[in-house]
Amino acid sequence: MEKIAIVGLSCLFPDATNPEQFWQNITEQKDSISSLTVEEMGLDPSIFYDSVKGQSEKIYSLKGGFIRNFKFDADEYNLPSSFLESLDDTFKWSLYAAKQAIEQSGYAGKSVLSKCGVILGTLSFPTKSSNQLLAPIYQQTIESAIAELLQQDFRLAALPTAAKASPYNAMVSGFPAALIAKAFALSSTHFCIDAACSSAFYAIKLASHYLWSGKADLMLAGAISCSDPLFLRMLFSGIQGYPENDLSRPLDKSSRGLITSEGIGMVMLKRYNDAIRDGDKILATICGNGLSNDGKGKHLLSPNSKGQILAFERAYTEAKLSPKVIDYMECHATGTLLGDTTEFNSIETFFGQHQAVPLVGSTKANVGHLLVAAGMVSLTKTILSMSYGVIPPTINVAEPLGSEDSIISAKNIVKTTTTWPNNTATKRAALSAFGFGGTNSHLILEQGNIVK
Secondary structure, eight states: OOOEEEEEEEEEBTTBSSHHHHHHHHHTTOOOOEEOOHHHHSSOGGGTBOSSTTOTTOBOOOEEBOOOSOOOOGGGSSSOHHHHHTSOHHHHHHHHHHHHHHHHHTOTTOGGGGGEEEEEEOOOSOOHHHHHHHHHHHHHHHHHHHHHHHTSOOOOOOOOOOSOOOGGGGOTTTHHHHHHHHHTTOOSOEEEEOBTBTHHHHHHHHHHHHHHTTSOSEEEEEEEEOOOHHHHHHHHHHTTOSOTTSOOOTTBTTOOOOOBBOEEEEEEEEEHHHHHHTTOOOOEEEEEEEEEEOOEEEETTEEOHHHHHHHHHHHHHHHTOOGGGOOEEEOOOOSOHHHHHHHHHHHHHHHHHTTOOOEEEOSHHHHOBOGGGHHHHHHHHHHHHHHHTEEOOOTTOSSBSSOTTSSSSTTTBOOSOEEOSOOSSOEEEEEEEEETTTEEEEEEEEEOSOOO
C-alpha cells in the first residue's frame, strides 16, 4: 500500500488549545490532571463522592483531564451562529479541531476540499446536552417504575434546566462528522465510529482506505472524548478503573488505575505521492497501521495479548519494515496494572523475538486517558517529538514495570528529556492503542526531515 502523508494536525487537550501549546506542556513536564468542579458536573460532585471503592451509586475519584477556558467563536463557521451556539461541546470542539487541521494543511478555502471526507471516532455516551434533552423521558419512566414498586406516589426532584438545547444534541454518534462536512463544504463521505480506545487509529485506517481507493483526495481523521462527566465517572467507578489514591502512573508498578480525560485531535491525510507532487508540508508519514479484534482478555480493561501481537504483526507486514528500525514507541499504558502488564508482555514477546529495543514512553501521566481520543494524544506527541528531535519524559515513573533486561525498563523508559536516538535522515516511531473488548491497533510513523 502507498504511504499516507499527514499534512495537517490539530488538537484540543487539557491545558492545550493547539499542538504547540501541548508540546510546551509536555516538555515542561506539566501535570494537567485536576479535580472535577461544580461547573463541569452541573452540581456539587461531593453529592456522589465516596472515597471507598465499590460503593453503590457512588464515584470514588474526582480527578480528570478537562477542557477549560475554551472560547468558541460561532462566527468563524459558515453556519448560523445561533444554531452553533445551541450545540453541545462535542460539536463545537469538532468544528474547532477540523478548522485548525484544515488551516494547517494549507487547504482552507480551496476547491479540493470538495473531495475531502471526515471520519471521527466518538463515544456513544450521553453528553451534558443530550442528558438535558432526554432527562424528562428518564424522569417519567423512573418515577412511574419506582411508584409502582413502592405502591405509593413518588416524585423525583426537579432537574436543573439551562437554555433550551437543540434536538441535534441527541445525535452524538454521527452528527459531529456531518456537521464538519457541512461547515467546510466537504464531500458526502463523513461518519463516526466507536472502536473504544483504538478509535483514532481505526479512523485513520478507514480514511487511508478512502485515499487508496481514490474515493477521496484528502481525509480528515481523528477522535473526540466529550461525555457527561457524572455518567463517565459512574461507569469507571463501577468497573473500578480508577486508582483509589488518585495516582495514575503508566509504566510504573505502583499504578492501580487510569484517569479519564476529555479532548479531541485530528489529522489531515493525503496520498504520499500526491503530497510530494503538490509540495505539501509533510509532518509525518504513516507506513503501517495494524488492527485486530479479539474480544476481551482477563478483564474488560485488559485485551488479549495474542490480539495485540497480531496487530503488531500486521503493522510491520504492511510497512515492510523490521521492528528493529523503530527508534521510539509511545505505549498505550493506561495506568491499570493488569492492562499495562498485558501490554508489557505483548511488547516483550513480539519485539523481543525481533531483538528490537526501542525507547518507550507514555504521555497519559501528563493529560490522563482520553479514551477514544487517546491515540490522538500519542500521535501529536510523537509527530512533534520527531519534528524537534527530542522526546519529552514520561513523568512519575519510580518503579518501572519491567526487569532490568526487559524492553520496558529503567534504561529504556524515557524519564528525562532525551535527544532522538537515531541520527540518520529518517526517524521511525510506533504507537499502540488498545480498547474495550480487544480492539487492538499499532501505527508506524516515519519522518525524513526535522521541522524547526
